Amino acid sequence: MFMKLIEIPLPQIFDWEAMKAYLSQHSLELLHPREEDWFYRWLNTGNESSLFRSTVDTQMNLIQIEVLHSSGVNNEEKIITEFVNEWWDLNRDLKSFYKIAKEDHLLAPLVEKSQGLRIGGIPDLWECAAWAIVGQQVNLSFAATLKNRLIQQFGEKIEWEGLEIWQFPSAEKIASLQPEELRPLAISQRKAEYLIGFSNMIVSGEIDKEKLRGFASAEEASQQLKKIRGIGKWSSNYILLRCLRYPDAFPLGDAALYNSVKKLLGMESKPTDDELLKLAENWEGWQAYATYHLWNA
DNA sequence: GTCCAGGATACTG
DNA sequence: CAGTATCATGGA
Structure with a gap:
């Protein structure tokens, strides 16, 4: 039995099947395990935590969120709603993207096939x-x-009716470790240093989402x-x-991006950076969505 | 066995 | 400055 029901109107263009596929792509999704069409999430709200599950009712054009365990904080509903908004990129107006995508020979067939594909996000900066x-x-x-x-x-789990839902290890937890403690997981020495270094910057407040918002590009x-x-x-x-949701973010160097373009254009070998940048001239302002459609293809 | 994966850095000439 | 080696593991 749930404690509270939150309903959010579905954006006009939203591809629930594609979002489900993204959320289920790794067979063992500890952070948002799936049961039927419900995705469970255990969210930190400061010192407390909320457990909820969310799904889409395509008949009613609604996103439904059931709060299963309440944190008791008075702005809980707002926090959860904002999380889902960011997670599924619900506030994005895609009209101008589709306008340019339909004129682009590479993207046109992709957006035709995947109308309403929205970038699945990772709202937490440290986790991302x-x-x-x-x-x-x-x-x-x-x-x-x-x-x-x-x-x-290093994370924490709770159980809800036999289902395990995990929280990603806190930055504080990882910051307390030495690289040698991550090596047994088959994380390389370098990556262990990167992870601990980044977590320390989160803990110290040297970097946070607010500082990364608001740049013009x-x-x-x-x-x-x-x-x-x-x-x-x-x-x-x-x-x-994935996290700050700049629509013009373009992960140049991404192996999957090169392979997707190569396959779609029937190229002999992977495109060079110059060739990719040439293609991306048509995607100005929407490189992130163009990339996501290429990944999705 | 080789090559490549949703790369980044340290080292070398 | 640009090349090159190194890292971790697993699947093709």
């Missing part, structure tokens, strides 16, 4: 950066394995992030795409 770091260079399934080991080793915000050890051009733009 950690995912970017463990995902550097290695294939996605191995990256997911590393993330799950981090969560199960992803490029400017990216320059801030790239000052951090372990965060290069790919990771900075990945974080801007």
Whole structure:
């Protein structure tokens, strides 16, 4: 039995099947386990925490959120609603993206097929950066394995009617570790240093979401992030795409991006950066959504 | 066995 | 300054 029901009107264009596919892509999703069409999430709200589950009612055009365990804080509903808004990018007006995408020979068939695809986000900056770091260079399934080991080793879990729901390890927890303590998880020495270094900057407040918001372009915000050890051009733009949601974030260097373009254009070899940037001239202002459609393809 | 994965940095000439 | 080596592991 749930304690409270929150309903959010569904944006006009929203592809629930695509969002479900993203949320379910790694077979073992500890942070938002799925049961039927419900996704469970255990959210920190300061010193307290809320457990909720959310789904989409496509008949009623509603997002439904059931609060299963309340934190008791008086702005809980607002916090959860804002989280889901960011998680599923509900407030994005995609009209101008579709306008340019329909004129683009690479994107046109993709947006036709995936109307309402919205970028699945990682609203927590620390969690997003950690995912970017463990995902550097290695294939996605191995990256997911590393993330799950981090969560199960250093995170916290609760159970709800037999279902386990985990919280990502806090920055404080990772900041308290030595790199050697992460090595047994098969995280490289370098990545262990990157993770601990980033977590320390979160703990000290040296970096936070507010400081990364409000830049006129992803490029400017990216320059801030790239000052951090372990965060290069790919990771900075990945974080801007998934967490800060700059629509013009463009993760140049992304292996999946090159492979997708190569396949879609029937190229002999992977496109060069110059070729990719040439294509991206048509996507000005919407590089993040163009990238996401290419990943999705 | 080799090559490549949603890269970034340290080192070398 | 640009190349190159290194890292971790697993799947193709």
